[in-house]
Amino acid sequence: MNWKTFLALLARDAHVARRNLVALLLQTFLQPLLFVFIFGRVMVGSGYLPAAYKSLLLPGIMAISMVFTGIWAVAMPLIAEFQFTREIEDRLLAPIDIAWVAIEKVVAGLIQGLVAGLTVIPLAWIILGRGLELHLTRPWLFLCITLLVAGFSACGGLALGCSVDQQHIGLMFSMVMTPMIFFGCTYYPWSALNKFPIMQKLVLINPLVYASEGLRATLAPQFEHLSLPWILVALTLFDVLLLVVGLRQFQRKAVS
Amino acid sequence: MNTAIRTQGLRKVYNTAPPAAAGRGDASAADKRGRNSKSQPKPEIKALDGIDLEVAPGQIFGLLGPNGAGKSTTVGILTTRVRPTSGTAWIGEYDVWHDQTAAKRQIGVVAQRPNLDFALTAREILLFHGAYFGIGSQERSERANALLDRFKLTDRADQLVRGFSGGMMQRMSIARAMMHDPQVLFLDEPSVGLDPQTRLLLWEIIREYNQKGRTILLTTHNMEEADTLCEQLAIIDHGRIIAQGTPGELKASIPGGYLLRLRFGHHSAPLLERLGTLAGVTEVRAFGESGADLYAGRGGSLIPEVVNAAAALGVELSDVHISEPSLENLFLHHTGRSLRE
Numbered sequence: 001m002n003w004k005t006f007l008a009l010l011a012r013d014a015h016v017a018r019r020n021l022v023a024l025l026l027q028t029f030l031q032p033l034l035f036v037f038i039f040g041r042v043m044v045g046s047g048y049l050p051a052a053y054k055s056l057l058l059p060g061i062m063a064i065s066m067v068f069t070g071i072w073a074v075a076m077p078l079i080a081e082f083q084f085t086r087e088i089e090d091r092l093l094a095p096i097d098i099a100w101v102a103i104e105k106v107v108a109g110l111i112q113g114l115v116a117g118l119t120v121i122p123l124a125w126i127i128l129g130r131g132l133e134l135h136l137t138r139p140w141l142f143l144c145i146t147l148l149v150a151g152f153s154a155c156g157g158l159a160l161g162c163s164v165d166q167q168h169i170g171l172m173f174s175m176v177m178t179p180m181i182f183f184g185c186t187y188y189p190w191s192a193l194n195k196f197p198i199m200q201k202l203v204l205i206n207p208l209v210y211a212s213e214g215l216r217a218t219l220a221p222q223f224e225h226l227s228l229p230w231i232l233v234a235l236t237l238f239d240v241l242l243l244v245v246g247l248r249q250f251q252r253k254a255v256s
Numbered sequence: 257m258n259t260a261i262r263t264q265g266l267r268k269v270y271n272t273a274p275p276a277a278a279g280r281g282d283a284s285a286a287d288k289r290g291r292n293s294k295s296q297p298k299p300e301i302k303a304l305d306g307i308d309l310e311v312a313p314g315q316i317f318g319l320l321g322p323n324g325a326g327k328s329t330t331v332g333i334l335t336t337r338v339r340p341t342s343g344t345a346w347i348g349e350y351d352v353w354h355d356q357t358a359a360k361r362q363i364g365v366v367a368q369r370p371n372l373d374f375a376l377t378a379r380e381i382l383l384f385h386g387a388y389f390g391i392g393s394q395e396r397s398e399r400a401n402a403l404l405d406r407f408k409l410t411d412r413a414d415q416l417v418r419g420f421s422g423g424m425m426q427r428m429s430i431a432r433a434m435m436h437d438p439q440v441l442f443l444d445e446p447s448v449g450l451d452p453q454t455r456l457l458l459w460e461i462i463r464e465y466n467q468k469g470r471t472i473l474l475t476t477h478n479m480e481e482a483d484t485l486c487e488q489l490a491i492i493d494h495g496r497i498i499a500q501g502t503p504g505e506l507k508a509s510i511p512g513g514y515l516l517r518l519r520f521g522h523h524s525a526p527l528l529e530r531l532g533t534l535a536g537v538t539e540v541r542a543f544g545e546s547g548a549d550l551y552a553g554r555g556g557s558l559i560p561e562v563v564n565a566a567a568a569l570g571v572e573l574s575d576v577h578i579s580e581p582s583l584e585n586l587f588l589h590h591t592g593r594s595l596r597e
Contacts, residue, residue, distance in 0.1 A: 002357065002390075004387075004390040005388050005389070005390065008384065008387035008388045008390075009388065011384070011387065012373075012376075012384045012387075015376075015380070015384075016375040016376070019375070077375075084369075085369075085370075085371060085374065086367070086369075086371040087371055087372065087373050087374055087375075089337075089365075089367060089371040090371070090372075090373060090381075090385055090388070090432065091388065092336075092337065093335065093336070093337075093360055093363075093365055094360070094388035094389070095357050095358075095360045095361045095388070095389060095390075096357060096360075096388075097356065097357060098356075254337075255336075255337065255338065255339050256270070256332065256337070256338050256339070
């Protein structure tokens with residue numbers, strides 16, 4: 001393992017992210033914060049939703065921000081860099097095993113996902129105002145889940161970015177991301193699906209479910225949620241699975 | 257290190273369409289397997305069919321051939337970007353496939369199409385490239401400045417390369433490949449799309465780099481480039497090497513490859529007949545009032561005999577032009593088709 005090269009690759013991604021900072025911030029925070037404002041402030045404030053909904057919504061919004069950011073941060077550059085211009089070529093030719101080039105992308109995406117997740121909490125807090133009930137009783141567990149969520153997002157970004165062509169980006173969002181968010185227990189807890197037993201089972205293939213439920217379990221444990229060990233196992237499995245698939249797809253794309 | 261580049265029995269069969277930059281390969285050689293009538297046999301494209309190469313350190317080696325001959329696939333394998341179906345390739349002592357990282361340290365690569373990092377400026381591309389190879393920050397910026405200057409890119413150094421012209425991108429790709437001072441430099445069709453002036457600059461830079469003892473492998477379908485730049489050439493067609501040697505040797509291998517354009521005071525049938533009997537002459541054609549074209553296996557050494565033959569018949573030789581056998585003719589001779597086809 002060649003750390004100098006690995007760190008230089010990370011420095012390059014950090015440099016590019018800094019250059020696109022404003023776009024990156026808007027892209028990461030605008031949509032979740034608008035959601036927080038409309039559902040948490042307008043709907044709750046006007047009495048259409050109960051006050052407790054604020055606390056239920058925040059972990060879900062955090063999960064969406066992290067997953068979106070992680071996937072976007074890894075998949076979009078990869079899709080662009082692997083098209084006919086082959087911009088990634090200079091990194092594939094760097095003196096490091098090409099699997100590490102992919103892992104570097106995952107680490108960069110993971111960091112962005114973490115920053116997004118941890119920044120959206122105070123921002124949402126400000127927007128939601130009083131009445132937010134968060135109980136961070138097990139901070140280590142919360143951090144662990146946050147890391148696992150950022151991890152599967154970045155690994156998912158790697159797998160998607162190496163499987164989708166540029167002309168199919170729109171399709172990727174409407175076919176993968178949108179259903180993932182709406183069936184991801186982000187705006188409602190998993191227990192809310194009790195009346196839809198088939199759907200309740202089906203959504204368990206969606207990793208975002210464990211992200212929302214896991215963050216809810218550690219930030220707002222007063223709501224009913226999936227059991228924590230089960231969440232931890234599922235998130236770990238998704239991390240490993242998506243990493244393995246992502247690395248394989250990356251190798252396929254990188255070497256002809 | 258006895259050889260800078262070595263390949264043994266290199267074969268590459270694509271069962272999907274090869275990437276554009278890796279050439280078209282030989283589709284006519286598709287394997288007809290079709291074991292199972294239900295599953296469509298994948299179309300197999302044989303891009304390389306047993307390539308054996310040996311390039312000595314410090315040499316400028318040219319791979320010459322038409323589009324789709326397998327030049328880019330060979331470079332792709334040698335630069336770790338293409339997995340060989342069988343056979344082995346070494347850069348120095350490193351097996352390219354099994355010791356990729358060590359091999360990558362030895363090489364600089366200029367791909368057929370510029371593949372610059374569009375998110376960065378020209379200077380940043382060089383600086384980050386240097387960083388990937390672990391070069392210290394001060395040395396990195398010194399080298400970047402020197403290269404930007406050498407490639408006449410200093411005034412655009414801090415602009416994103418996205419807006420560069422094709423020629424500038426090409427120069428930038430070459431500068432980047434030289435940034436970590438690799439032992440072996442690969443240039444895949446380096447002068448395609450360059451204006452004549454830039455091409456000359458590029459040739460000058462290639463020679464200069466070679467004089468530092470570095471090995472250079474370039475692919476081209478440009479005869480002039482192969483002829484003026486390369487010390488050794490391999491002519492490749494349909495994934496096989498069909499001839500190998502110095503440009504001079506290769507050209508000498510064509511029978512009657514020289515053309516001597518002669519002009520006399522006047523000429524006569526006996527003179528033409530006499531010229532036709534000279535050793536090495538394969539064909540004599542009269543042109544104009546007093547000219548004759550001699551196709552022969554040798555050039556300058558034939559002149560005294562031509563002068564003597566003419567003098568014996570009382571004719572004076574007034575003008576001689578010798579054109580050397582060209583690689584174009586050589587390719588035609590070996591494959592029966594022109595390089596530009």
